[in-house]
Amino acid sequence: EDKVVQSPLSLVVHEGDTVTLNCSYEVTNFRSLLWYKQEKKAPTFLFMLTSSGIEKKSGRLSSILDKKELFSILNITATQTGDSAVYLCAVTNSNSGYALNFGKGTSLLVTP
Template identity: 90%
Template sequence: EDKVVQSPLSLVVHEGDTVTLNCSYEVTNFRSLLWYKQEKKAPTFLFMLTSSGIEKKSGRLSSILDKKELFSILNITATQTGDSAVYLCAVEDGRSGGGADGLTFGKGTHLIIQP
């Protein structure tokens, strides 16, 4: 059974701080790892990672994957109050192909940025 573990489960920091969110996984046939931001209800896509060691970057957010150690990190620099959200990590298992089984999500990291 595929498994995704995120840490920490919650984190409170001050505006301007840098945060690192962790995601470790176990998957039968790894295809991709995805990060989502969930502010209220709908998760919104951040990154998809398929190869080790290649950093994906979008503004103040960046992410990297280590397929040997089976983990990924999401970094947010110069945090702002608008970064407050639940950050979800998910893995795609390619054993069935074609998107079957969907994604396996972790519980998420609840990030709160205090002004």
């Protein structure tokens, strides 16, 4: 059974800090890893990663995948209070490439 473990489960930082969120996985026939940001209810898409070592970047957020060590990190630099959210990591496999298998998420709180 596919497994996704995120750490830490929760984190409190001050505005301006840099944070690193971790996602490790065990997947049969890995296909992709995705990061979502969830504020209130709807998860919003951040990144999809399929290849090792290629950084994806969007503004202050970036992410990278290591398919050898089976993990991904999500970095947020110069954090703002608007970054406060639950960050979800999900994986897909080639057998059922559509079904997202999510971790429990990391709850990030950025204080002023």
